[in-house]
Amino acid sequence: MTATKKLNLKQKYQYLTRDMDWEPSYQKKSDIFPHEDFEGIKIVDWDGWEDPFRLTMDSYWKYQAEKEKKLYAIFDAFAQNNGHQNISDARYVNSLKLFLSGVSPLEYAAFQGYSKVGRQFSGAGARVACQMQAIDELRHSQTQQHAMSHYNKHFNGLHDAPLMHDRVWFLSVPKSFFDDARSAGPFEFLTAISFSFEYVLTNLLFVPFMSGAAYNGDMATVTFGFSAQSDEARHMTLGLEIIKFMLEQHEDNVPIVQKWIDKWFWRGFRLLSLVSMMMDYMLPNKVMSWQEAWEVYYEQSGGALFKELARYGIKPPKYQDVANAAKEHISHQLWTTFYQYGQATNFHTWIPKEEEMEWLAEKYPNTFDKYYRPRFEHWEKEHKKGNRFYNNTLPQLCQVCQVPVLFTKTEDPTAFSHCDTVHEGERYHFCSEACGEIFADEPAKYVQAVLPVHQIYKGKCGGPDLPDVLTDHYHINIGEDNFDYVGSPDEKRWNEIKGIKPLNKDNDAA
Amino acid sequence: MSQYVFIAFQDNENARYLVEAISEDNPHAEIEHQPAMIRIQADKRLVITRETMEEKLNREWDVQEMLLDVISIGGNVDEDDDHFILSWN
Amino acid sequence: MSVEIKTSSVSTIRNTYSHIKRRFGDKPATRYQEASYDIEPTHNFHYKPLWDPQKSLNDPSRTAIKMKDWYAISDPRQFYYGAYVGSRAKMQENAESSFKFCEKRDLISSLDESIHHKLLKYLVPFRHLNQSANMNNSMVAADSIATTVAQAHIYQAMDHLGIGQYLSRIALMIDGNTGTALHTSKAFWMDDPMWQPMRKLAEDSMVVSDWFESTLLQNLLIDKVLFSFAYEALDEWFSEMGARDVGMLTEFMRDWNKDTTRWIIAVIKTAVAESDYNKETIQAWVNHWEPRVFEALEPIALETVGKESLSKIQAELAALLKKTGLQSTGATS
Numbered sequence: 001m002t003a004t005k006k007l008n009l010k011q012k013y014q015y016l017t018r019d020m021d022w023e024p025s026y027q028k029k030s031d032i033f034p035h036e037d038f039e040g041i042k043i044v045d046w047d048g049w050e051d052p053f054r055l056t057m058d059s060y061w062k063y064q065a066e067k068e069k070k071l072y073a074i075f076d077a078f079a080q081n082n083g084h085q086n087i088s089d090a091r092y093v094n095s096l097k098l099f100l101s102g103v104s105p106l107e108y109a110a111f112q113g114y115s116k117v118g119r120q121f122s123g124a125g126a127r128v129a130c131q132m133q134a135i136d137e138l139r140h141s142q143t144q145q146h147a148m149s150h151y152n153k154h155f156n157g158l159h160d161a162p163l164m165h166d167r168v169w170f171l172s173v174p175k176s177f178f179d180d181a182r183s184a185g186p187f188e189f190l191t192a193i194s195f196s197f198e199y200v201l202t203n204l205l206f207v208p209f210m211s212g213a214a215y216n217g218d219m220a221t222v223t224f225g226f227s228a229q230s231d232e233a234r235h236m237t238l239g240l241e242i243i244k245f246m247l248e249q250h251e252d253n254v255p256i257v258q259k260w261i262d263k264w265f266w267r268g269f270r271l272l273s274l275v276s277m278m279m280d281y282m283l284p285n286k287v288m289s290w291q292e293a294w295e296v297y298y299e300q301s302g303g304a305l306f307k308e309l310a311r312y313g314i315k316p317p318k319y320q321d322v323a324n325a326a327k328e329h330i331s332h333q334l335w336t337t338f339y340q341y342g343q344a345t346n347f348h349t350w351i352p353k354e355e356e357m358e359w360l361a362e363k364y365p366n367t368f369d370k371y372y373r374p375r376f377e378h379w380e381k382e383h384k385k386g387n388r389f390y391n392n393t394l395p396q397l398c399q400v401c402q403v404p405v406l407f408t409k410t411e412d413p414t415a416f417s418h419c420d421t422v423h424e425g426e427r428y429h430f431c432s433e434a435c436g437e438i439f440a441d442e443p444a445k446y447v448q449a450v451l452p453v454h455q456i457y458k459g460k461c462g463g464p465d466l467p468d469v470l471t472d473h474y475h476i477n478i479g480e481d482n483f484d485y486v487g488s489p490d491e492k493r494w495n496e497i498k499g500i501k502p503l504n505k506d507n508d509a510a
Numbered sequence: 511m512s513q514y515v516f517i518a519f520q521d522n523e524n525a526r527y528l529v530e531a532i533s534e535d536n537p538h539a540e541i542e543h544q545p546a547m548i549r550i551q552a553d554k555r556l557v558i559t560r561e562t563m564e565e566k567l568n569r570e571w572d573v574q575e576m577l578l579d580v581i582s583i584g585g586n587v588d589e590d591d592d593h594f595i596l597s598w599n
Numbered sequence: 600m601s602v603e604i605k606t607s608s609v610s611t612i613r614n615t616y617s618h619i620k621r622r623f624g625d626k627p628a629t630r631y632q633e634a635s636y637d638i639e640p641t642h643n644f645h646y647k648p649l650w651d652p653q654k655s656l657n658d659p660s661r662t663a664i665k666m667k668d669w670y671a672i673s674d675p676r677q678f679y680y681g682a683y684v685g686s687r688a689k690m691q692e693n694a695e696s697s698f699k700f701c702e703k704r705d706l707i708s709s710l711d712e713s714i715h716h717k718l719l720k721y722l723v724p725f726r727h728l729n730q731s732a733n734m735n736n737s738m739v740a741a742d743s744i745a746t747t748v749a750q751a752h753i754y755q756a757m758d759h760l761g762i763g764q765y766l767s768r769i770a771l772m773i774d775g776n777t778g779t780a781l782h783t784s785k786a787f788w789m790d791d792p793m794w795q796p797m798r799k800l801a802e803d804s805m806v807v808s809d810w811f812e813s814t815l816l817q818n819l820l821i822d823k824v825l826f827s828f829a830y831e832a833l834d835e836w837f838s839e840m841g842a843r844d845v846g847m848l849t850e851f852m853r854d855w856n857k858d859t860t861r862w863i864i865a866v867i868k869t870a871v872a873e874s875d876y877n878k879e880t881i882q883a884w885v886n887h888w889e890p891r892v893f894e895a896l897e898p899i900a901l902e903t904v905g906k907e908s909l910s911k912i913q914a915e916l917a918a919l920l921k922k923t924g925l926q927s928t929g930a931t932s
Contacts, residue, residue: 007776009573009591015771015778016764020730022789026799031806035650053589055574057761058691063577065688068681082609108638108746112657115741115753119734120650128760131737135753139680142634145616149633153611160617166642179645182656203582207518207547210581214546222546226520229581237587287545301584304513308586308598450643475617493612 013054021124033122039185042250046123049245052237053129060132064139071143071227078220079150088216089284090155090494091485095209096221097157097347098278100148102174103205105165107141109178110134113189120186126245129238133194136231140224147224155490157346157481164346167461168474169452170274170338172402176449177271181264183445188260190242196264199239200305202232203297205275212283240305247312254313259441265317266434270401276331277338280360281352289363294327319434325410328364332372337406339379340391344466346476348485351380371413388484392466394453398431400438400446405431423447515585515596516551517558524579531562547581556585558594622670634679635746636670661742662811664870664877669745672869675861683754687761690854697847698768706844707772714842715773715780721903722837722845723770723784724794725829728821729763731801732756735817742810751862755818758859762852769848793898800895811870815881816888818863823919824892826856827912832904860919867923882925889916890930897931906931 007015024032036043055063077083087093114134121127152158165171181192210225243261246253276290288296306316317323335349342349352360357376360368379389395404396418409417419436420429423443430436439446455461462472470476480489495501517532519525525548532539532550539552550556563571573594585596614620615628618637644656654660659669666672678686701707710718736756743749767781774780788794804821807813830852837845871878893913900909909931917927 005776007771009589011778015781016767017760019778019781019785020726020763020767022727022730022785022798024802024805027802027806032802038649052587053574053577055577056764057687057757058695058764059574060757061684061687061691061761063574065684067578068684072681085609105638105640109640111753112639112741112749115737115749115756118756119737119741124730127734127737131733131753131756131760134737134740135680135757138750138753141638142680145633145638146630149615149628152616153613156612158616159613162618162638162640166640172643172645175640175643176645179656183644183646183648185649207582211545211547226546226581230520230577230579233577233580233583236583240586300514301516304515304584304598307513311599445646445649448646450645455643 009054010051013051013056016056017051017128018124029122033120035120035186036122039187040256041187041246041253043123043246044249046121046126048248049123049125050241051125051129052241053234055132055234067227067230068139068143071223072146074223075146075150075220083219084151084154085497086217086219090490091282091348091350092216092218092284093151093155093490094157094347094349094485095212095278095282096148096151096218097155098274098282099209099221100144100158101161101164101168101171101346102274104141104144104148105162106174106178107137107144108162109182110137110193111141113178113182113193116182117186117189126242129234129241130190133231133235133238136235139231140228143224143228147220150220154493156477156488157348157490159477159481160475161346163475167452168346168476169344169397169456170341170403172397172450172452173274174271176402177267180267180445187242187246190239191246191257191260192264192267194235194239195243196239196261196268198232199236200265200302201268201272201298202236203301204272204293206232207297208279208288208293209275211287212279212285215285215287216283243309243314244312247309247314251313258314261314262318263438263441266319266323266432266438267401269319269323270403270431270435273330273334273403273407277334280331280363281335281356284356286356286359289360290331291327291363294324299324319432322410322432322434326407328367329371329408329413332360332364332368333406333408336372336375337395337404340389341395342484343390343482344470344474344476346474346481348483348488348490350485351376351383367413383484383486394456396429397451397453398435399428399449399451400435401431402449402451403431405429407431512553513598514551514553515556515583515598516549517556517583517596518547518549518581519579520581521546521548522579524575527563527566528558528576528579531566532556532558535559535562555595555597557596560592629677631674631677631679631682635673635750637746639744639746639749657744659744661744662809663880664811666870666873666877669743670747671873672745672866673747674751675865676858678751678754680750686858687758690851691761693854694765694848694851697850698765698772701844701847702772707769707848708775710842710844714837714840717837717840717903718773718842718845719770719780719784720787720791721899722829722833723766723781724788724797725825726763726766727785727788728797728801728825729759729766731805732759732817732822733763735804735807735813739810739814739817743814748866751866752814755859758855762855765848765851769845793902796895796898800891803891811881812884814863815867815884818859819867819919819923820885820888820892820916822856822863823860823916824896824912826852827915828896828900828904828908830856832900832908832912836904864919864922867925871924878924885920885925886928889928893931 111134114130114137118127118131118134148158165175181189206225206229210222213221213225246257279290338345339349357373382389397404405416405418407417409415417432419433420427421436456469461469467478470478476482485491519528529541529548536552536556539550539556542549560571560573573589576594583596585598588595614626619628619632622636623632640657648656733756736752740749740752740756770780770784788798804816807816830849834846871881913931920927
């Protein structure tokens with residue numbers, strides 16, 4: 001036989017994945033791959049696909065098992081040593097509650113979505129990349145359950161996250177985001193999740209949050225976060241590849257892709273507003289402000305990316321400037337909203353401490369003292385009088401992103417941004433022009449949205465009163481999971497751990 | 511205006527060698543230490559070379575081993591047996 | 600509202616998540632349980648899929664099979680992701696040392712050319728069936744309901760990809776990494792009349808739209824029959840010709856078969872036991888597909904291991920079907 005030549009990575013991968021594929025003749029290709037064409041994306045030749053990472057299954061199993069071994073060793077050590085006692089402050093755990101109910105279920109939805117597209121494409125390279133991401137996403141959803149398992153034994157609000165994700169009002173923001181992507185065709189799904197979310201925006205979720213976990217003594221979360229991120233590098237590369245591939249395949253794809261980028265950038269930006277609040281308000285030890293993170297991970301990195309894509313005729317996302325201008329506001333607007341609705345959340349809210357307000361004022365010199373500090377000072381004064389403010393009016397939700405109408409106009413931070421439209425005799429409300437535009441493009445899709453506030457009005461969420469909705473439908477344990485952090489069982493337990501005597505004993509939760 | 515590519519690693523033992531190797535092969539790279547992670551950025555292009563890594567580690571090193579420690583990347587990826595390259599065109 | 604809690608700082612306030620407690624009672628849960636039960640969304644799907652507008656996203660009606668609770672189907676291996684990759688990493692380590700050993704000692708490349716030909720004609724083309732199996736399982740992972748069911752199918756999809764890659768590497772050993780052997784082998788798959796019923800079966804399997812039918816066909820009927828043929832009967836056949844070492848390179852598949860058989864039997868058995876309706880529906884699928892699987896295998900078996908082997912394979916499948924509460928049609932072709 002001939003002497004064995006050394007295969008390079010690319011050739012080896014070609015033989016070991018795409019070469020297993022064949023051109024069918026007993027069944028029509030369009031019957032085997034029925035979902036590939038309906039979005040209007042034209043693929044001339046799947047051979048033009050560049051495999052993002054050339055990982056064969058043997059290496060995949062080897063590396064992933066090594067990562068898992070390290071990860072679970074740390075989970076065990078964390079639990080054995082009661083690692084929850086070493087975090088900066090029990091308020092920190094509230095960011096984990098938001099994460100487990102808001103983000104972990106998205107990992108699961110991603111598993112389902114990538115399994116689907118991992119079957120839908122007729123190009124074997126793309127299918128395999130998607131399947132590998134599918135199993136990775138399953139990994140993330142499961143390691144998060146395991147990482148949070150110990151916290152759930154010591155803190156409230158983490159106990160019923162998947163059910164809450166399906167039902168609780170503000171969790172329809174992340175849920176509808178992923179439902180939107182999964183219900184789209186395979187190419188839009190990848191543009192939405194692989195490109196807009198993973199490539200363009202995910203750094204804003206994971207990198208500062210995991211750094212934040214490290215800064216707040218949360219070893220379990222840092223470890224699962226960074227371990228998950230090591231898969232993310234492959235996922236991001238898939239995101240960039242799918243975009244370049246579509247753009248290179250046919251010029252008719254350009255306007256379709258541009259429309260998707262515009263839409264999914266905005267959907268993602270709205271979703272990430274939850275992260276902005278986590279970073280600026282929920283981490284007791286702060287790493288960087290949302291504004292700083294936005295500048296590094298969107299303005300700088302996104303800038304470089306869209307400069308690259310310009311040669312295909314792609315422009316930066318249409319509402320990028322609105323998002324950039326909002327970086328000084330959204331975290332404050334969201335936290336002040338959640339503060340008012342803290343009776344209906346699975347996490348606690350609170351007034352930032354004085355030193356935290358100082359930090360916010362320093363990081364947001366143009367906005368914090370001027371617009372937001374006075375509100376906190378007012379509420380704090382009321383709270384001290386025994387009057388913790390809770391807003392009992394149900395908010396108006398945006399028909400598309402499902403965030404309550406709470407963000408303000410770019411040119412006037414004291415006026416809510418809002419618009420509406422009438423479609424087939426019904427009036428629909430939006431948080432912004434951008435969401436209104438997304439609706440106008442696919443009204444048949446967005447009229448279907450299951451808006452939690454409407455569900456409550458329709459009596460579909462248990463009893464007629466808020467406490468019934470909270471307990472029966474949302475599974476929020478009243479007095480444990482919700483209300484202010486001050487006076488909560490979490491706080492009491494934490495004070496016992498740390499031997500702290502509460503300053504104002506009478507300051508009860510409700 | 512600079513068009514940065516970047517890569518971020520977990521701050522651990524492996525990362526030390528990666529950072530050493532990257533700084534040697536990419537004199538223009540900027541290295542930034544953040545809580546629990548190291549972020550490296552460079553204008554246009556950043557390369558990790560197997561040969562340099564193997565010198566640093568004194569053992570054989572597979573380019574795909576970096577997948578154990580990487581946190582995030584920005585830029586087009588080109589990976590072969592000898593290099594991992596991030597670039598903007 | 601005030602809530603009195605009495606705790607010392609290290610005692611726990613609950614044993615596990617509420618959704619796990621509702622299912623298994625108020626006690627500490629296993630990692631498999633916390634990773635696998637009731638984490639899949641069940642309600643309030645916002646939009647109908649553009650690719651299936653009659654149904655919602657996680658819609659139980661993507662199969663004709665009906666279960667009161669899909670989580671009744673669980674995995675006897677207790678595979679969540681970490682346990683799964685741990686198991687496969689061990690298996691691949693063994694496989695890797697076998698491949699290295701064979702490469703180093705030229706155990707495969709030094710075999711007679713006629714044996715190379717037989718490997719490329721009768722064994723290596725099965726990698727294409729791994730490809731259709733990979734796709735079918737990815738579909739089931741996406742469409743099935745309940746994590747205990749779905750996760751095992753993505754593992755199965757990736758396993759098939761890995762097995763196809765091991766088979767491909769046998770060809771690369773033969774051709775000295777030039778790819779010509781893979782090319783030869785693929786030509787048999789595409790054009791040799793002997794392979795055509797099998798290729799048709801693979802293509803037919805990819806248009807099955809009911810996911811439970813798909814898992815039955817792929818993971819029980821096709822996989823088990825092909826396993827008995829390719830990794831037992833054919834292995835013996837090659838051994839008798841003096842090519843015993845080939846068996847080292849398919850050891851992964853034998854390990855794999857052990858655990859996946861336990862798993863798929865549990866899946867089918869639980870669904871069959873649920874109701875007479877399920878049993879009849881699944882039996883009808885067996886009646887339809889079992890003869891077709893044997894029809895597809897027959898020409899390959901006749902050219903290699905002979906007719907008696909087919910009966911033996913048939914008996915093995917019949918025994919597995921019996922374990923699930925179903926009946927074999929008895930067809931060998």
